[in-house]
Amino acid sequence: MVHQPVRQQSFAPWNDPEARPLIRIEGVSKSFGTFVAVDKVDLDIYPGEFFSLLGASGCGKTTLLRMLAGFETPSAGKIFIDGVDMARIPPYERPVNMMFQSYALFPHMTVAENVAFGLKQDGLPKPVIRDKVRAALELVQMGPFAQRKPAQLSGGQRQRVALARCLAKEPKVLLLDEPLAALDKKLREQTQLELVNIQDRVGITFVMVTHDQEEAMTMSARIGVMRAGLIEQVGTPVEVYEYPATSFVADFIGTANMFGGVVTADAASHVVVRSPELERDLSIAHSGTLPVGAPVTVMVRPEKMTLSRDEPAADWNWVQGTVSDIAYLGDISIYHVALASGRRVQVSQTNLRHGSEQRLTWDDVVYAAWHPANALVLTQ
Amino acid sequence: MKNRALILYGLLALGYAFLYLPIVLLVTYSFNASRLVTVWGGFSTRWYGELVADQKVLDAAWLSLKVAVTSATAATLLGTLAAVMLVRFGRFRGRTLFTGLITAPLVMPEVITGLAMLLLFVAMEQSIGWPAGRSMLTIILAHVTFCLSFVTVVVQSRLAQMDLSLEEAAMDLGARPLKVFLVITLPIIAPALAAGWLLAFTLSIDDVVISAFVTGPGATTLPIVVFSKVRLGVSPEINALATVVVAVVSIGIAVAGRLAHRRERERQDSQRLAAEQG
Amino acid sequence: MNQPLGNRLSGLLRRWGRFLVGLPPYAWLVLFFLVPFLIVFKISLSEMQAAIPPYKPLLAWAEDGVLQLRLNLGNYRYLLTDDLYAVAYLNSLKIAAISTVGCLLIGYPMAYTIARAPKGNRNALLMLVVLPFWTSFLIRVYAWMGILKSEGLLNAFLLWTGVINEPLQILETDLAVYIGIVYSYLPFMVLPLYATLEKMDLSLLEAAADLGCRPFRAFLAVTLPLSLPGVIAGSMLVFIPAVGEFVIPDLLGGPDTLMIGKVLWAEFFDNRDWPVASAVAVAMLVVLVAPIMVFQRYQSKAVDS
Numbered sequence: 001m002v003h004q005p006v007r008q009q010s011f012a013p014w015n016d017p018e019a020r021p022l023i024r025i026e027g028v029s030k031s032f033g034t035f036v037a038v039d040k041v042d043l044d045i046y047p048g049e050f051f052s053l054l055g056a057s058g059c060g061k062t063t064l065l066r067m068l069a070g071f072e073t074p075s076a077g078k079i080f081i082d083g084v085d086m087a088r089i090p091p092y093e094r095p096v097n098m099m100f101q102s103y104a105l106f107p108h109m110t111v112a113e114n115v116a117f118g119l120k121q122d123g124l125p126k127p128v129i130r131d132k133v134r135a136a137l138e139l140v141q142m143g144p145f146a147q148r149k150p151a152q153l154s155g156g157q158r159q160r161v162a163l164a165r166c167l168a169k170e171p172k173v174l175l176l177d178e179p180l181a182a183l184d185k186k187l188r189e190q191t192q193l194e195l196v197n198i199q200d201r202v203g204i205t206f207v208m209v210t211h212d213q214e215e216a217m218t219m220s221a222r223i224g225v226m227r228a229g230l231i232e233q234v235g236t237p238v239e240v241y242e243y244p245a246t247s248f249v250a251d252f253i254g255t256a257n258m259f260g261g262v263v264t265a266d267a268a269s270h271v272v273v274r275s276p277e278l279e280r281d282l283s284i285a286h287s288g289t290l291p292v293g294a295p296v297t298v299m300v301r302p303e304k305m306t307l308s309r310d311e312p313a314a315d316w317n318w319v320q321g322t323v324s325d326i327a328y329l330g331d332i333s334i335y336h337v338a339l340a341s342g343r344r345v346q347v348s349q350t351n352l353r354h355g356s357e358q359r360l361t362w363d364d365v366v367y368a369a370w371h372p373a374n375a376l377v378l379t380q
Numbered sequence: 381m382k383n384r385a386l387i388l389y390g391l392l393a394l395g396y397a398f399l400y401l402p403i404v405l406l407v408t409y410s411f412n413a414s415r416l417v418t419v420w421g422g423f424s425t426r427w428y429g430e431l432v433a434d435q436k437v438l439d440a441a442w443l444s445l446k447v448a449v450t451s452a453t454a455a456t457l458l459g460t461l462a463a464v465m466l467v468r469f470g471r472f473r474g475r476t477l478f479t480g481l482i483t484a485p486l487v488m489p490e491v492i493t494g495l496a497m498l499l500l501f502v503a504m505e506q507s508i509g510w511p512a513g514r515s516m517l518t519i520i521l522a523h524v525t526f527c528l529s530f531v532t533v534v535v536q537s538r539l540a541q542m543d544l545s546l547e548e549a550a551m552d553l554g555a556r557p558l559k560v561f562l563v564i565t566l567p568i569i570a571p572a573l574a575a576g577w578l579l580a581f582t583l584s585i586d587d588v589v590i591s592a593f594v595t596g597p598g599a600t601t602l603p604i605v606v607f608s609k610v611r612l613g614v615s616p617e618i619n620a621l622a623t624v625v626v627a628v629v630s631i632g633i634a635v636a637g638r639l640a641h642r643r644e645r646e647r648q649d650s651q652r653l654a655a656e657q658g
Numbered sequence: 659m660n661q662p663l664g665n666r667l668s669g670l671l672r673r674w675g676r677f678l679v680g681l682p683p684y685a686w687l688v689l690f691f692l693v694p695f696l697i698v699f700k701i702s703l704s705e706m707q708a709a710i711p712p713y714k715p716l717l718a719w720a721e722d723g724v725l726q727l728r729l730n731l732g733n734y735r736y737l738l739t740d741d742l743y744a745v746a747y748l749n750s751l752k753i754a755a756i757s758t759v760g761c762l763l764i765g766y767p768m769a770y771t772i773a774r775a776p777k778g779n780r781n782a783l784l785m786l787v788v789l790p791f792w793t794s795f796l797i798r799v800y801a802w803m804g805i806l807k808s809e810g811l812l813n814a815f816l817l818w819t820g821v822i823n824e825p826l827q828i829l830e831t832d833l834a835v836y837i838g839i840v841y842s843y844l845p846f847m848v849l850p851l852y853a854t855l856e857k858m859d860l861s862l863l864e865a866a867a868d869l870g871c872r873p874f875r876a877f878l879a880v881t882l883p884l885s886l887p888g889v890i891a892g893s894m895l896v897f898i899p900a901v902g903e904f905v906i907p908d909l910l911g912g913p914d915t916l917m918i919g920k921v922l923w924a925e926f927f928d929n930r931d932w933p934v935a936s937a938v939a940v941a942m943l944v945v946l947v948a949p950i951m952v953f954q955r956y957q958s959k960a961v962d963s
Contacts, residue, residue: 069548069552070552071548071551071552090551091548091551091552092551092552092553092554092555092556093554094552096552097552097553098548098549098552100545100548100549101545102543102545104543104545104546104548104549106546106549106550106564106568107546107568108567108568117550117553117555118553118554121553121554121555121559122554148653149650151647151650151651151654152649152650152653152654153653153654154654154655157654165553166553169553169554384873388767388770388771388774389771391767391768391771392767392768392771392772392783395764395765395767395768395787395844396786396787398764398841398844399786399787399790399841399844400790402798402801402802402805402841403790403793403798403801405801405804405805405811406797406800406801406804409804416809457682458682458683458686459683461679461680461682461683462683462684462687464679465676465679465680465683465684469676469679469680472676472680474684477692478684478687479954479958480954481684481687481688481691481692482687483950483953483954483957483958484691484950484954485691486895486953486957487894487895487898487899487949487950487953488898488899488902488950489898489899489901489902489903489919489942489946490899490902490904490919491902491904491919491922491923491939492698492902492922492939492942492943495698495922495926495935495936495939496691496694496695496697496698496939497690497694499694499697499698499701499932499936500689500690500693500694500697502711503697506711521690522690524686524690525686525687525690525691528683528686528687532683533957557675558675582791582792585794586794586795586796588795588796588905589904589905592927593926603794603796606794606796606797606800607796607905610796610800610803610909611908611909613803614800614803614804614807618797618800619804621797622793622794622797622800622801625793625794625797626793629789629792629793632792633789633792
């Protein structure tokens with residue numbers, strides 16, 4: 001298994017109109033009885049990409065993954081892998097492999113037999129199988145454990161064996177169903193980067209399902225955020241965090257302060273929004289145009305606000321309130337500020353100085369302010 | 381607190397005494413030289429000698445063994461298919477009837493089952509000429525039928541516990557459904573198949589009522605011989621036979637216990653290994 | 659729906675695969691379990707005759723060449739007119755019910771104690787309950803004959819201790835039948851009881867105690883209701899077969915211990931009256947249909963969960 005790293009300085013085939021997707025999902029729906037699990041999803045995934053489907057449980061992400069693997073049949077729509085329509089192809093003939101949340105290691109086989117299982121099904125000659133098994137186990141650093149049974153391995157080791165078993169078959173696509181959910185926090189964080197490095201080395205396209213936004217952000221080239229069977233937004237981690245397409249995405253990824261309001265003025269470089277919840281106008285830098293009177297939501301991330309006891313000089317983009325809660329997290333502190341309107345705003349501040357006393361405390365009157373470039377107008 | 385536990389364990393001990401005392405007495409009196417049950421006439425193996433010399437008992441035992449092995453094997457095959465159907469096929473037409481046909485034999489009084497099976501065999505012989513007369517064959521057919529349900533229940537519960545993603549993983553790695561069943565599912569549920577087979581074997585070799593209905597001349601099973609002897613009263617020869625049965629079962633259980641013990645030790649070793657890996 | 663041909667084909671193949679798996683057990687049970695009951699019903703409507711087989715066909719050619727259907731309800735009428743049958747039915751229900759309660763009284767404390775024993779010991783303790791089942795049922799019933807006889811071990815023991823002066827007549831009474839049924843069916847009661855008691859979340863009892871409930875009240879208010887499915891399953895497993903029990907009343911009971919299983923056996927083997935035996939069986943089934951359905955409901959629920 002010799003693979004060249006495929007990730008270049010700027011890996012973004014989705015921006016290249018010439019690039020051919022490896023997986024093409026066209027208007028795919030899946031319903032169980034009256035329940036619609038996946039609703040007319042369109043999605044392209046490109047060769048070598050690490051793609052994550054992110055969403056809460058029951059949003060349809062696992063169903064979509066299982067349709068790629070062939071365990072569920074779409075109620076409508078088509079799935080193409082490498083240009084081939086998958087409708088008639090059963091799971092055992094698809095060029096994809098899946099890593100299960102439970103790992104699904106065969107308990108009655110050794111580690112080596114588990115990894116060899118898929119290769120045997122392909123009818124490869126014995127020496128070839130032996131070499132491939134060894135290479136796959138080396139890749140995940142499980143070589144010394146080849147003769148162990150799954151019950152004799154720790155959780156992290158089982159996870160590696162499950163990965164090796166899939167990679168040994170050198171599929172075009174590797175599907176991962178919550179691959180790290182069963183690991184404890186420390187091991188999970190360490191494994192995240194390892195998994196990305198392995199993907200980099202083997203160059204196989206990974207499609208991962210996860211409910212953990214941090215995991216998706218850390219590992220993926222692109223993320224598809226799902227809700228109620230629909231894909232709300234597809235984008236790089238930076239895009240979905242900094243430029244969420246909908247208020248759902250803004251709220252689901254990270255924390256967001258959102259203010260409902262209407263557009264009162266639209267200038268070339270910025271738009272002005274009046275929110276009934278705030279005393280001051282909101283001014284947001286943007287490049288598009290919005291009709292005056294349009295209802296919008298304005299989003300500001302907590303870390304993009306600054307907190308002070310002094311009233312800002314500007315006429316817009318600040319709120320005044322009292323500190324109602326402080327969560328000290330070590331690296332940062334999160335302040336909950338209660339406004340006169342009853343609205344609460346979250347502001348996070350980095351604790352820059354060592355051993356610093358809390359500058360602000362409960363019931364202090366404070367001002368939270370932000371720059372027009374740090375707010376975003378959402379129309380959905 | 382202490383008292384309550386004492387009372388509970390006392391009740392448990394009484395329960396065990398109730399279960400085991402009759403068997404212990406039976407074994408003891410099989411070595412009694414006297415024909416009378418209450419009189420201890422000294423230690424003797426006389427009744428074992430008479431038992432071994434009784435050709436009728438030996439023939440019946442051999443027949444029972446053949447019937448039990450055949451019935452248990454056939455019942456395990458059919459019962460496994462039935463369990464797969466119930467656990468893996470979801471809803472299918474006639475499922476309600478099928479579950480009824482599986483559960484009803486578990487509790488059906490034996491006299492009813494025996495009579496019904498006999499009338500079926502008579503009707504079949506009249507209309508299609510098979511099975512001709514009542515024989516070992518009809519006993520086996522009847523035993524397979526009521527053992528099948530027990531095997532199904534045992535295999536069904538194991539199959540329902542099995543992680544479905546194991547089968548999906550095998551299919552995902554390129555194995556066709558039949559191969560998945562043979563290479564993955566079957567080895568994993570094998571202990572349940574063994575348990576089901578043993579249960580079926582025991583039920584078959586122990587059955588007297590159903591056998592009595594469906595048997596014919598020349599096909600006398602051991603329980604039928606024992607029953608006809610016992611109906612006439614207590615007989616020391618039967619004590620000896622009972623002791624042989626108890627001995628065989630005890631040896632079997634000792635072996636099974638050792639195997640289970642070893643497996644448990646292996647499991648603990650595995651867990652220790654896994655924990656050491658952290 | 660306009661499915662591609664290949665899709666339809668593979669679906670067809672899959673359904674055929676399922677069909678091939680399901681056919682053998684399904685066909686077997688229909689032929690050897692369902693059909694026999696229809697035949698029993700049929701023969702219960704025919705008349706006895708001294709021939710082989712000893713009953714008249716329902717369909718016959720009358721002299722004028724007309725096909726005649728002769729339904730004979732006489733067997734059922736006979737069951738109603740002769741007191742013997744009614745008494746046997748009621749007695750069977752009574753004996754089965756009392757034995758079931760007996761099993762429950764002995765089995766519940768056993769199952770409870772085992773379920774609350776240290777985890778490592780539970781399997782061994784449970785195994786001890788099941789073990790006698792693996793030895794012959796017939797031999798275990800037979801063992802009680804030697805114990806309960808008037809010159810048997812129990813009487814010898816009681817005479818020796820001086821509790822009684824002359825032997826008690828226990829064998830060939832209903833009491834002996836109760837003992838025999840409770841003894842033989844006890845494992846069937848303990849197993850489902852243990853299964854429900856073992857599954858129970860013990861923190862429920864801690865919660866009850868925490869909320870001020872004393873242990874015995876907690877047992878009545880929490881443990882007992884939660885173990886009800888086990889009580890029902892165990893009771894059905896004992897009650898239903900006990901109603902039709904033959905071997906135990908035949909060996910341990912007396913000539914006046916009337917049970918319907920014995921009556922059926924006598925009609926069939928001694929009187930060779932197959933139609934009446936069939937009618938007895940059908941009547942017994944009618945009585946047992948409700949408990950069998952309760953059992954089945956529980957059984958399918960237990961497997962589904």
